[in-house]
Amino acid sequence: MKEKDFRDNETLDLFKRTGGNFLMTSIDAVIDWGRSNSVWPLTFATSCCGIEMMATGASRHDFARFGIEVYRASPRQADVIVVAGTIVNKMAPVLKRLYDQMSEPRYVIAMGACAVSGGPFYYNSYHVVRGVDHVIPVDVYIPGCPPRPEALLYGIMQLQRKIKLESITRPEQTMILGKQ
Amino acid sequence: MDNETLKARILEIVPEAQQEENKQFLTLLLPAAKLHDLALKLKNSPELAFDFLFCLSGVDYIKQLAVVYHLRSTQHKHALVIKVKTDDRVNPNFDTVCDIWRTAEFHEREIYDMFGIRFNNHPDMRRIFLEEDWKGYPLRKDYIDEVNIVEF
Amino acid sequence: MKEIINLPVSNIEEEEYHINMGPQHPSTHGVLRLLVSLQGEMVRSLKPHCGYIHRGIEKMCEKDTYPQVIHLTDRIDYLSAHINNHAVCLLVEKALEVDVPERVRYIRTIMDELARIQSHQLWWSSFGMDLGGLTCFFYGLRDREMILDIWEETTGSRFLQSYNCPGGVMQDIHPNFQKKVHAFLKTFKKKIKDYDRILSGNVIFENRSQGVGILSKEDAISYGVTGPSGRGSGWSCDVRKTEPYSMYGKVQFNEVLRYECDTYSRYMVRMQEMHESMNIIEQLIDNIPEGEHSAKMKAVIKLPAGEYFQRVESARGELGLFVVSDGNKTPYRMKFRTPSFSNLSVLDHISRGMKIADLVAIGASLDLVIPDIDR
Numbered sequence: 081m082k083e084k085d086f087r088d089n090e091t092l093d094l095f096k097r098t099g100g101n102f103l104m105t106s107i108d109a110v111i112d113w114g115r116s117n118s119v120w121p122l123t124f125a126t127s128c129c130g131i132e133m134m135a136t137g138a139s140r141h142d143f144a145r146f147g148i149e150v151y152r153a154s155p156r157q158a159d160v161i162v163v164a165g166t167i168v169n170k171m172a173p174v175l176k177r178l179y180d181q182m183s184e185p186r187y188v189i190a191m192g193a194c195a196v197s198g199g200p201f202y203y204n205s206y207h208v209v210r211g212v213d214h215v216i217p218v219d220v221y222i223p224g225c226p227p228r229p230e231a232l233l234y235g236i237m238q239l240q241r242k243i244k245l246e247s248i249t250r251p252e253q254t255m256i257l258g259k260q
Numbered sequence: 261m262d263n264e265t266l267k268a269r270i271l272e273i274v275p276e277a278q279q280e281e282n283k284q285f286l287t288l289l290l291p292a293a294k295l296h297d298l299a300l301k302l303k304n305s306p307e308l309a310f311d312f313l314f315c316l317s318g319v320d321y322i323k324q325l326a327v328v329y330h331l332r333s334t335q336h337k338h339a340l341v342i343k344v345k346t347d348d349r350v351n352p353n354f355d356t357v358c359d360i361w362r363t364a365e366f367h368e369r370e371i372y373d374m375f376g377i378r379f380n381n382h383p384d385m386r387r388i389f390l391e392e393d394w395k396g397y398p399l400r401k402d403y404i405d406e407v408n409i410v411e412f
Numbered sequence: 413m414k415e416i417i418n419l420p421v422s423n424i425e426e427e428e429y430h431i432n433m434g435p436q437h438p439s440t441h442g443v444l445r446l447l448v449s450l451q452g453e454m455v456r457s458l459k460p461h462c463g464y465i466h467r468g469i470e471k472m473c474e475k476d477t478y479p480q481v482i483h484l485t486d487r488i489d490y491l492s493a494h495i496n497n498h499a500v501c502l503l504v505e506k507a508l509e510v511d512v513p514e515r516v517r518y519i520r521t522i523m524d525e526l527a528r529i530q531s532h533q534l535w536w537s538s539f540g541m542d543l544g545g546l547t548c549f550f551y552g553l554r555d556r557e558m559i560l561d562i563w564e565e566t567t568g569s570r571f572l573q574s575y576n577c578p579g580g581v582m583q584d585i586h587p588n589f590q591k592k593v594h595a596f597l598k599t600f601k602k603k604i605k606d607y608d609r610i611l612s613g614n615v616i617f618e619n620r621s622q623g624v625g626i627l628s629k630e631d632a633i634s635y636g637v638t639g640p641s642g643r644g645s646g647w648s649c650d651v652r653k654t655e656p657y658s659m660y661g662k663v664q665f666n667e668v669l670r671y672e673c674d675t676y677s678r679y680m681v682r683m684q685e686m687h688e689s690m691n692i693i694e695q696l697i698d699n700i701p702e703g704e705h706s707a708k709m710k711a712v713i714k715l716p717a718g719e720y721f722q723r724v725e726s727a728r729g730e731l732g733l734f735v736v737s738d739g740n741k742t743p744y745r746m747k748f749r750t751p752s753f754s755n756l757s758v759l760d761h762i763s764r765g766m767k768i769a770d771l772v773a774i775g776a777s778l779d780l781v782i783p784d785i786d787r
Contacts, residue, residue: 123438126465127783128490128572130442131534135560138537138553153438169408170391171443171464174435200483203412204475205468206398206405207390228570282719311633315721315732315745328734330721330749334633334647337654363636368758374470389463389786398471399745412475 108247115159115185115242116148119236122158124178126165129192129226132232135165136229143229148236155181160239162232163218166194166201179216185246189235192219193225200225261307261338269308270340274298280343285330287341293342296355301329302340303360309333310340313357316367318375320401321345325352325377346377353378374399415433428456431768435464439542439772442782446759446775448768454547455763455771460756464699471697473746478504478713481746486572488748489784491531492727494523497576499733502657504578504724505707506580507715507737515703516580518696521659522593523575525561529600530571531727532682534688535779539679540611542776543620547610558596562589578713580706590593593697597690612683621676625762625774628673635761636754639729640685644678646671651725663695666712675770682779694785714741728752728779751782 125133137142137151152158155178167175178185190212193199198210212218219242222235261269263286272278274294281288290298302310315330329342346352356379358364368379368387376397378385387394396403434445443464449456469488473481478500495775500521505512533556540548560570565586567573575658611617627637632645642649650667652660668684670677715737722733729751736745755778763771 121437124436126443128487131490131571134534134549135553135557139550140554140557151438155436166465166467168464168466170389170466171435174443174464178436200487201467201469201472203410204472206403206408206471207466208408210410226570226572249517276565284719284721287719313636314723314730315734315747315749317745317749319745330732330734334649360634362631362634362761363754363757368752370753386536386575387463389466391463398468 111248112244112246115246116240119148119159119187119239119243120150120152120157121148122155122161122178122182123151123153124161124163126163126167126171127194129164129195132226133162133191133232136232141229141233143233143236146233146236146240155179156183158182159185160187160189161216162189162191162193162196163212163216164226166199167212167215168207169209170207172209172215175212176215185243187219187239187243188212188216188234189220189222189237189239191222191232192227193223196219196221196223261336263338266338266340268310268361270298270302273301276305283342285341286323287343289343289345292354293348295342296357296360298342299329299357299360309335311361312360313363313367316364316371316379318371318377318399320375320399322401323347324373325349325400327354327371327377329357351378352376353380355380356382358382364378376400427451431432439775440782441538441776441780444756444763444780444782444785446771448771450768453767453769455766455768456762457764458771460759462756462782462786464786465783467783470746470748473743474522475742478715478743481743482576482578483574483740485748486574487783488750488787489726489728489731489752490572490591491534491781492527492731493572494520495525495726496731497574497656498524499722499726499731501576501578502724503720503733503735504713504715506722507718507720507735508578508709508713510579510707510709512580512707513703513705514701515705516707519581519585519705520576521663522693522696522700523581524658525692526559526562526593528689528727529686530556532686533559535682535727535776536607536611539776543548543617545610545617548607551603551606551610555600558599562592565589565592576604577706579709580704582674584705585700590697590700591764592670593693597694597697600690604683607683612680618676620770620773621674621679621777622674624675624766624770626673626778627758627762631758631761634762635758637729637758637778638754639725639727639751639779640668640681641678641755642729643668644681644777645673649730650655651723651730655723657724659696660692663692665692675773678777712741714739714745726751728781728784729755748787750784750787752778752780752782756780756785 119186194213198208201208220235220239275290277288290376302308309399310333312332317325317328324345326345332339371377373387431448433731434440435443445461446458448458469484482497482500486493533552535551567575627645628647629647632642632647638649653667663683665688668681717739720735724731732749734747735743738744763774
């Protein structure tokens with residue numbers, strides 16, 4: 081989603097104008113409001129980006145303001161997994177298992193160049209997964225090495241916006257609309 | 261102890277040792293069979309007292325595989341580099357020194373992982389970083405991995 | 413019913429079972445996996461399994477030129493990125509016999525010490541958090557932001573700056589640099605008293621850390637446990653003192669040594685080191701000489717064939733850099749002797765016989781950075 085669309089609330093309405101009855105859309109609105117404002121992240125950091133993720137959670141940036149309130153140590157209690165750092169071949173099965181253990185609805189943020197594409201370790205490395213999307217589906221990509229906390233906050237707000245497009249009756253449609 | 265006395269002292273123990281050129285440290289190339297004996301003496305004799313193994317690395321010289329031991333004495337503040345080489349690329353092995361310097365246990369596992377050099381009498385000779393079923397030894401110069409490596 | 417009663421009862425006292433800590437575990441500070449054998453609550457032994465963030469940096473270095481290598485060293489130990497850069501630059505300068513300007517030495521030393529303080533702040537935050545004090549997390553990271561601001565102004569990045577380059581630093585310091593460092597020192601001197609009030613004299617904290625994880629000096633040397641962890645066992649292993657580089661030979665500072673050998677002593681060493689680092693910065697910050705911020709280097713850096721070794725004191729201990737050069741612009745072999753790797757090897761030895769809860773405290777007191785272990 082472009083930044084222009086993000087500022088502009090009409091885009092959101094455009095996505096919502098897809099039919100559906102009055103009752104269901106109202107329920108959707110309530111559920112999405114709740115879901116998007118209580119996205120709990122999993123404590124999962126592999127390298128440098130993890131420190132910036134900690135900085136985002138700490139005093140100055142404080143992403144609890146956006147409802148990303150509590151770090152959960154167990155994937156079973158988490159809604160979003162922020163893949164902060166490089167994923168290597170040995171870690172990939174573990175990451176997949178963590179993702180599988182999370183309960184639906186679950187979201188993935190690929191934070192940093194390594195998680196997006198392998199980043200600085202793309203060339204000449206024998207043990208790096210080139211992009212976490214080879215292992216699990218990703219909702220939001222945040223480039224940077226490492227991204228600033230502001231970038232992570234922006235990514236989180238994009239994720240919240242994406243959650244707001246969901247409908248409990250047609251969960252798969254969100255994905256299609258989001259791509260348009 | 262300065263480098264000349266140190267060299268003389270070590271040549272007493274191992275006459276076959278050859279000096280290699282190095283500006284920084286006294287570097288000695290040893291026959292592999294004498295490694296463990298010398299290491300034990302380096303650690304235990306009070307005037308040498310090399311008690312700190314501060315770097316242990318493998319090097320692939322294409323023709324030979326080498327292991328380089330950087331030693332320092334915390335008491336006398338002198339340093340020494342020992343090198344052992346082998347021509348055997350299929351089944352290279354040296355004696356372990358992890359009974360003498362405990363830090364060698366992890367470093368030797370790393371060398372085994374990266375170069376395929378086995379260390380005899382090591383308590384836990386497994387790969388340390390890569391998976392157990394990984395094929396090949398990545399830091400060797402002839403390592404080819406068409407699946408994982410994207411050449412720049 | 414009788415049969416059930418007569419079943420042989422397994423001897424729970426002697427039964428051993430295994431717990432898998434990690435790779436995703438909040439108190440391992442990354443993706444370290446510890447396979448712990450327990451007897452009841454006592455740790456019998458543990459096996460660290462590394463490699464969950466092994467990125468093959470040593471192999472990549474063989475394909476990169478020396479200035480490119482610097483960017484990779486940032487990512488090995490990201491909390492002392494400046495110091496890692498510094499090691500590569502010192503090695504290249506020593507091999508080429510380049511004399512860097514006085515100003516560069518001053519800037520590098522100040523940056524190193526700032527890196528050490530922010531690394532220790534972050535360690536203090538996570539140490540407190542591991543032992544259950546969430547306040548530490550907020551305090552430590554709040555004060556750390558001040559250093560990141562100083563860096564951002566001068567280097568353009570928050571904490572992976574690649575600010576050092578062979579021959580000097582990338583660009584000159586920002587005009588506000590000295591003023592901001594002074595402001596930081598003034599603030600942090602007050603804040604560090606809060607740190608002491610929260611943890612150092614806290615009874616609960618003392619009970620959890622004193623007498624836990626005893627590491628004798630002989631073991632520290634044998635296992636190669638350097639840095640604050642080694643100095644907590646009374647081993648004088650500070651490279652800044654034993655082999656001074658940059659400005660360390662000319663400034664006055666004490667090497668912090670403690671002799672209790674336990675978790676608390678390693679904690680106190682780091683707390684004292686923050687004071688010493690501030691002391692070093694204070695001596696240098698007002699005296700930065702005028703001049704160039706970089707020596708003239710050739711466009712393509714080629715090291716003469718041979719073997720080189722450079723040691724620096726990173727925030728976690730002794731970082732050794734072993735380079736074999738064949739005269740090309742890329743290193744033939746580059747080995748990083750990272751402090752965390754050696755420090756991890758002692759974890760099994762010092763946590764035997766401790767409670768599993770103590771294992772968290774011991775692990776935190778060694779200040780492990782996992783990419784520093786795996787490279």
